[in-house]
Amino acid sequence: MPAVPYVDRSDLPADYRYLYDDNENGELNVYRALGNNPEVLQSLMRWGTTVVAASGLPRPDAEVVLLATSRALSSTYLWDLHVPLAVKSGLDRSAIRAIGERRFDDLSARHEALATYATAFVDRSVDDGHHETLGEYLDPEEVVGATMMASHFLAVAHAIDALDVDPEGPFVGWSLENE
Template identity: 45%
Template sequence: MARVPLQRQADLPDDYQHLLSEDAMGELHLLCAMANNPDILQSYMRYGTTLWTEGGLEPADLERCILTVARALDAPYEWHQHVPIARDAGVSDDELRAIAEGDFEPFDDRQQALLRYVDAVVRGDVDDDRFERLSQYLPPETIVGVTLLATHYLATARFLDALDIAPEEPFIGWELEGE
């Protein structure tokens, strides 16, 4: 059970109700918990949107990165939320299972460099070799976007864990066994 109340759209001041509307992302537990502080919720959503749209990654790579963060942190909420989004972006179930196992070998060289870098960011273990390998494939502005994306989802996972926020539905499972 969540450690803070899960606010509903109707609970918010009129100026903030749009943040939990179906036109936004709806009443996801993550957002409903953040809605206890509507100003922060709004800033969180704007920042996340900026990372998605201006970070320099295509949707499938963006989702592979988010799922790599989720798996590295054993963050079921984020994994559960992003598996369907990843599929819609073209990520295959074989790729999902590989990420779940921490196995980046099935990916091409560019994707391996990207996912290994994201994994290292989350673990606080970025070294020169990993950075240089990613630099062979991505320009500095995209590396900045990838790094901020990884740390954004790291913070999100820690927020969910600290406040004991569960997925809205039964967990899909790391190996997609809950479908």
């Protein structure tokens, strides 16, 4: 049971109803929980949209960061949310499974660097070696973009846990076994 009531679109102030409509995910439980404070929801959604769009990373690379962050946090909610988005972006299911199973060496070298970096970010263990490896594939603008994407999803995952937000459906599984 969630820690706060869910707010339906019709219960939002009129100026904020677009938040449920103008996003690629629709009216999710996380948005409905955060809808108790529409201004905060709006800010969070703008931050998420900005860090993904302005990261400089192609969408499949962004999804690697988001999935690896979700996996490192064991956030089944975010994992389930991003698996279909990752597939839609062109990320292969075998790559998604590799991230879910933490087999980063099965990824392309670029995606391995991104997944390893996102995991180290969550673990607060980023070091010069991570930056050196990531620097082989990304310019400084993209490194900042990847860092801030991981930061955003860390914050969202903690909010989901703290507010005890219900999943949208059954867990797809780290290996996509329930897909």
